[in-house]
Amino acid sequence: MKKRTSTAALAGCVSLLAVTGCSSGFGGGDTAQEDGGKQNLTVLIASSGTAETQAVEKATAGYEKKSGNEVTVQTAKDMNQQLGQAFAGGSPPDVFYVNSDQFANYASGGSLYPYGDEIENVEDFPETLRRSFTYDGKLTCVPKDAAALALAINTKLWQDAGLTEKDYPKSWDELESVAKKLTKGTVTGLVTSEEYQRLGAFMKEAGGWITNADQTKMTADSQQNTEALAFVKKGLQNGWWKWAKDVDSLNAGEAFGQGKAAMTIEGSWLAGQLQHDFPTTDYKVVGMPEGPAGKGNLAFTTCWGVAQKSTHRAAAVDLVQHLAATEQQAAMGEGFGAIPARESAADEYFGKHPDREPWTPIGEGIQGPVTIKGMDKVLSQFNSDLLSLKTADPKKILSDLQRNGEPVIQESTE
Incomplete structure (x- = not known):
């Protein structure tokens, strides 16, 4: 079935903190689950540009063909606001981007379904990345990519x-x-x-x-x-x-x-933006200059969140399994420059693009985001x-x- 792409643009403003502050009901009880037959899933992303949107659409199209389910990809104008509104309204997207600096807000509010132990070969994700998305001792969601500046x-x-x-x-x-x-x-x-x-x-x-x-x-x-x-x-x-x-x-x-x-x-998303929007730009990527204290850099990572309130959790986890597979992470890297979070996929990616190694999120002086609720x-x-x-x-x-x-x-x- 043909993929539908829309831009989520909800009116009003509900702050993330207000939502998570009154979200005890998100994790309370359980949500009736749909099973069997074709299911309709919604994926909400905060896209860096057309290249990233198209890469996600291509990836979910592959899942549609394999599973028989249908996936609607939505691009958020304001991810935090739109997710907050969706959670507050009791109808969140099934799968969505979660930045590491927002993870604690969602996890502590009970908004996220912890599915980490359902993903194959989860040890292929570096421990530092897994730690970013672990709450209350559980790997809640798996990283989709990671990159430094x-x-x-x-x-x-x-x-x-x-x-x-x-x-x-x-x-x-x-x-x-x-x-x-x-x-x-x-x-x-x-x-x-x-x-x-x-x-x-x-x-x-x-x-x-x-x-x-x-x-x-x-x-x-x-x-x-x-x-x-x-x-x-x-x-x-x-x-x-x-x-x-x-x-x-x-x-x-x-x-x-x-x-x-x-x-x-x-970060590495620049490669995808230039490839798609400014393909004639000739550029070189080098490491960040050192400062008075030496090397320093910031690393960014995002995970695939699954909503606790989703009525398609099994199908949503199955979709994440597809999106987080080694070959799919490598394809995402080719599509918009994202550095794969899986070590096996990252090795393959840098083997093809050694010029992009300055974006690796591993090294001296690397700092992750503040993750305090x-x-x-x-x-x-x-x-x-x-x-x-x-x-x-x-x-x-x-x-x-x-x-x-x-x-x-x-x-x-x-």
């Missing part, structure tokens, strides 16, 4: 500026130097998003981070983090660093593909504050983050 360089603009491979920046000073040389006319040396999901890499390189290692204490208001944001602020004020919106682009990948940015900082609201405010970093006081931004995060951590550790 890397510095992408437009090779034509690089060569036009008289730069060579020897000039690939290894430090903040070198990053600033080459970015200044690349900034000319309509081209900005470095264009990124304003999110901590990018700028946080510089916090790690300075020796700082938002919390301590076991996430029991806020460490945002530190000299190391201040130094990192001050470096970013200097770049913004001097014009060799800009936010994507300031060059009239929807995101940093688009700015890079349009030739407005000579460099950007993104309720911290997403605090970090959302942090991102809003970072938007004005060019004219704001970095220490004030970090002080506000510290103050807002402390009660959340206190509640999580009580």
Whole structure:
């Protein structure tokens, strides 16, 4: 049957915290299950672009053919809001993306059906990734992919500026130097998003981070983090660093593909975006430059969540089994650049694309996201504050983050 694709656009606003805060009924009792015959499943994704959407559609089409079930893929405009509304209304999608920084919210609220022990060869997923999606001792959902950040360089603009491979920046000073040389006319040396999901890499390189290692204490208001944001602020004020919106682009990948940015900082999803939307862009991916404290980077991972309230849980887990298979994860990597979460699939992927190894989520200085229940609201405010970093006081931004995060951590550790 022909696949249907829609964009989920629900009205109103129900916050995720409000939903999980009153969600004790999600896990209470059980939901009557449909079995036998053709079943209709809904998958909700937060797509990075057309390439990712099409890759998921292709993967679910293969499942439809194999199973006889029908799958509707929906792309969320605001994943947290739309999932919150769906859970609150008692009609969540059967399968959906869950970012590691949101996982604790959903798991603690009873929204997720823990199916990890039903997946074949689950040990093929690295322990660090499995730990990100384990709650109350159970592997609740399996990761679909994982990637770290890397510095992408437009090779034509690089060569036009008289730069060579020897000039690939290894430090903040070198990053600033080459970015200044690349900034000319309509081209900005470095264009990124304003999110901590990018700028946080510089916090790690300075020796700082938002919390301590076991996430029991806020460490945002530190000299190391201040130094990192001050470096970013200097770049913004001097014009060799800009936010994507300031060059009239929807995101940093688009700015890079349009030739407005000579460099950007993104994860492996950039490869899929460029391949689909800007196929003539010639670029090179290199590791992040080191900071005062050495190497530092952020790693991102997402799992396939299955709704506790789904009436198709067995079929939903069967679909995830298909999506999480080695060959399917490798196909996703080819489709939109996602680094497979399965080690066997990742080995195959890097064997075909050794140039993408700087995106590997394993290595020195790699930092995963903050996974404390309720911290997403605090970090959302942090991102809003970072938007004005060019004219704001970095220490004030970090002080506000510290103050807002402390009660959340206190509640999580009580």
